[in-house]
Amino acid sequence: MQAASIEAGRLRLVSRPPNDLAPDEAMIRVERSGICGTDLHLVHRSESEGLTPGHEVAGTVVDLGPATHGSAGLEVGARVAVLPSARCGACGPCVRGEEQMCTEQWNNALGFSRPGGYAELVTVPVSSCFRLADSTSFAQGALADPYAVALHGSSLAGLRPGDACVVLGAGAIGLFVVAALVAGGITDVTVVEPVPARAEAALALGAARAVSSSEQLTEATAPDVAAVLECSGADGLVVEAIRIVRHGGTVVVVGVPPEGRTVDLPPRPWMRKEVRLVPSIWYRVSDFARAVTDIGEGALDRFLALPHALEVRPLSDAPAWFDGAGGGALKVQLDPRAASREKAAEPLSATVGAP
Numbered sequence: 001m002q003a004a005s006i007e008a009g010r011l012r013l014v015s016r017p018p019n020d021l022a023p024d025e026a027m028i029r030v031e032r033s034g035i036c037g038t039d040l041h042l043v044h045r046s047e048s049e050g051l052t053p054g055h056e057v058a059g060t061v062v063d064l065g066p067a068t069h070g071s072a073g074l075e076v077g078a079r080v081a082v083l084p085s086a087r088c089g090a091c092g093p094c095v096r097g098e099e100q101m102c103t104e105q106w107n108n109a110l111g112f113s114r115p116g117g118y119a120e121l122v123t124v125p126v127s128s129c130f131r132l133a134d135s136t137s138f139a140q141g142a143l144a145d146p147y148a149v150a151l152h153g154s155s156l157a158g159l160r161p162g163d164a165c166v167v168l169g170a171g172a173i174g175l176f177v178v179a180a181l182v183a184g185g186i187t188d189v190t191v192v193e194p195v196p197a198r199a200e201a202a203l204a205l206g207a208a209r210a211v212s213s214s215e216q217l218t219e220a221t222a223p224d225v226a227a228v229l230e231c232s233g234a235d236g237l238v239v240e241a242i243r244i245v246r247h248g249g250t251v252v253v254v255g256v257p258p259e260g261r262t263v264d265l266p267p268r269p270w271m272r273k274e275v276r277l278v279p280s281i282w283y284r285v286s287d288f289a290r291a292v293t294d295i296g297e298g299a300l301d302r303f304l305a306l307p308h309a310l311e312v313r314p315l316s317d318a319p320a321w322f323d324g325a326g327g328g329a330l331k332v333q334l335d336p337r338a339a340s341r342e343k344a345a346e347p348l349s350a351t352v353g354a355p
């Protein structure tokens with residue numbers, strides 16, 4: 001099969017067999033695999049050598065391990081979104097019901113420590129397969145992971161209807177956070193985003209206002225901000241979030257900075273305001289299940305209707321896309337089956353009737 005692999009700090013196309021199917025696993029024919037900013041960082045990490053990235057996956061079950069038959073409620077042909085990290089259920093966080101912090105999940109995470117979705121086929125635990133509604137497309141299904149990140153991060157802010165909040169950054173995660181907040185009844189949302197198209201997208205998703213710089217937010221213009229959600233991972237914005245939020249407010253750090261980056265956090269402003277500083281890491285399994293359901297019920301329809309919201313590229317384009325550091329779409333997904341789809345769509349005259 002065709003796959004993309006990290007080799008010497010670059011993404012390259014390779015041909016390799018799929019992983020062997022374990023007794024409790026499903027083999028998934030990948031229909032869509034989203035590109036996450038984390039994937040861009042992975043390429044430059046020496047420990048990622050030989051890894052196939054891709055953790056935002058939706059596809060079709062094409063095979064099942066022998067231990068799954070008759071017990072998993074899943075059959076060959078099922079359309080699924082894939083939870084990228086199975087949880088162990090036995091570590092301290094899992095026992096406490098905080099499985100987003102599972103200490104074992106990174107040891108077997110799709111696209112991080114096991115071959116991911118930048119491939120035609122991928123094997124995953126059956127417990128990681130969440131069935132898609134018939135009306136949910138594979139493109140929508142592959143958004144379940146980033147939307148679950150947004151659902152979890154926004155829940156940590158502790159907001160109630162009527163509270164004011166600020167979202168720093170309107171990339172895909174920031175926009176999904178806006179969508180999650182609005183869906184939860186939080187309508188007083190201000191977005192800080194310097195790129196006009198992204199700011200306009202935030203307004204289209206229900207943000208009350210958008211400004212180009214956090215310097216525009218002062219005690220006069222934003223006097224009672226209950227929470228700030230930092231969604232960019234950019235330098236200095238955690239400190240800026242503490243400045244913006246009200247005394248006793250909450251700052252949720254959703255954006256993941258590049259590996260090795262540190263946060264210079266002067267303690268006095270933070271302490272004087274008694275700001276609750278909350279990091280957000282991935283999500284609970286229940287957040288992923290909710291994301292699959294909510295997306296099927298239209299939670300991201302307004303996002304998908306935006307100009308340049310989603311771009312789908314064949315897997316063969318992935319190396320060049322990574323080398324060029326992206327494009328103009330808000331979200332990019334890979335289609336590992338694009339070549340076979342094109343071949344299937346060839347006119348009959350080109351494939352039938354040869355001597």
